[in-house]
Amino acid sequence: MLLYMRKEMNDKLILGTVQFGCQYGINSAGRPDGCVVREILNEAEALGITTLDTSSAYGDAEKVLGNAIQRKGSFKIISKYPQCHIPVEECFYTTLSHIGIDRLYGYLLHHFDVYKNNSGIWRDFEKLKQDGKTDRIGFSLYHPAELELLLKNKTAFNIVQIPYNILDRKFEPYLRVLHDMDVEIHVRSTFLQGLFFMDREKLPIKLLPLKKYLLQLDEYAKRNRMSMSSLALNYNIQNPYIDGVLIGVDNSGQLQMNVHSVTKQKIDIDIRVSEEELLNPVNWK
Numbered sequence: 001m002l003l004y005m006r007k008e009m010n011d012k013l014i015l016g017t018v019q020f021g022c023q024y025g026i027n028s029a030g031r032p033d034g035c036v037v038r039e040i041l042n043e044a045e046a047l048g049i050t051t052l053d054t055s056s057a058y059g060d061a062e063k064v065l066g067n068a069i070q071r072k073g074s075f076k077i078i079s080k081y082p083q084c085h086i087p088v089e090e091c092f093y094t095t096l097s098h099i100g101i102d103r104l105y106g107y108l109l110h111h112f113d114v115y116k117n118n119s120g121i122w123r124d125f126e127k128l129k130q131d132g133k134t135d136r137i138g139f140s141l142y143h144p145a146e147l148e149l150l151l152k153n154k155t156a157f158n159i160v161q162i163p164y165n166i167l168d169r170k171f172e173p174y175l176r177v178l179h180d181m182d183v184e185i186h187v188r189s190t191f192l193q194g195l196f197f198m199d200r201e202k203l204p205i206k207l208l209p210l211k212k213y214l215l216q217l218d219e220y221a222k223r224n225r226m227s228m229s230s231l232a233l234n235y236n237i238q239n240p241y242i243d244g245v246l247i248g249v250d251n252s253g254q255l256q257m258n259v260h261s262v263t264k265q266k267i268d269i270d271i272r273v274s275e276e277e278l279l280n281p282v283n284w285k
Helices: 002-010 034-046 061-068 088-099 112-117 119-130 144-153 172-180 205-223 228-237 252-260
Strands: 013-016 051-053 076-081 104-109 134-140 159-163 184-188 244-247
Touching: 013 034, 013 252, 034 061, 034 252, 061 088, 076 088, 088 104, 088 119, 104 112, 104 119, 104 159, 112 119, 112 134, 112 144, 119 134, 144 172, 172 184, 205 228, 228 244, 228 252
Parallel strands: 013 051, 013 244, 051 076, 076 104, 104 134, 134 159, 159 184, 184 244
Antiparallel strands: none
């Protein structure tokens, strides 16, 4: 029964690959080499994780995946169109070539400004879907105002990726709206790019205002005999409107730890952060 429950909840887990192509996160150990990536992917498949998230903007992550995936049909793959001057179709087919596949599960517009400056580009995404080259098309968003514009323009999309975690809940009012539109909702920054695991006494000066909230998380985790990984991951997984939860790892051991921290222990915590600007890693520099 426990194995079945874990497999069912693992269906929500999506393996992020940004760290395969470039340095990522405040607490990252650096890029894993090709052998380690292959070990991670083999372990992901064994643990029942079926979806990978990547992007043309993640350095050479797509090429790394192409070299590391041993069975090309073993994962559903989502990639993203970066901010560039290459036509959408050309970039899309380059992604397929790098990974060694003939279609994607999802294709997202990575930078919203591209759409904001030229909404007509969306027709290129619609054509890829109409041609059967991808099941879902959508957007990687950073701010609710971006989603508001899409809803105002009645733009047709059926997948979205947003930042969401136990501290960063700015998109929360829209989750049910998107769910009712049959939009697949994927969330990233579950661990706030590794900040949740950073030594509280070694936080950068700019992030010190967040220390009091991190200590509240520590206290809740201790009181409920949970790891920080389990607390943050289960908080997102247990949200009924969320379809996919991205996690990034540096090795297969981290992946196992994350997967085995998935439980049915109910998370009941409500922390409101007043320094919302610090929840966006762009503002950490």
